[in-house]
Amino acid sequence: MHSFINQYGADEIVLKFIVLLNNIPFNLFRPCTDKDCQKWFASSRSDKQYCSTRCSNRARQRKLRLKDPEGYAEPRRKRLRDEYKKKCDDEREKRLSDYQNPNSI
Ligand SMILES: [Zn+2]
Structure with a gap:
């Protein structure tokens, strides 16, 4: 009894696959x-x-x-990152204070 692999051989199948790929325009x-x-x-x-x-x-x-490490791209990125970080910190602090003072909500 022959399996598909035994009939063609694994190498041959890989080769066929590569040829197939090479025939695709992309x-x-x-x-x-x-x-x-x-x-x-x-x-x-x-x-x-x-x-x-x-x-x-x-x-x-x-x-x-x-x-140009002092160029405009990096400072802008850093500013955005810092702003985002601050926002997260503020929100965390607010959540924490709400949790500690449930009556203030
Ligand atoms: Zn990419």
């Missing part, structure tokens, strides 16, 4: 160049490095930041 599978993403994507263009405009923009921002 055969340029590669991971996103953005190190935080690295999602696999397919592109018909060999010069495409990022899976999305979002990743490509993020990478560009990062490059700008490396070139």
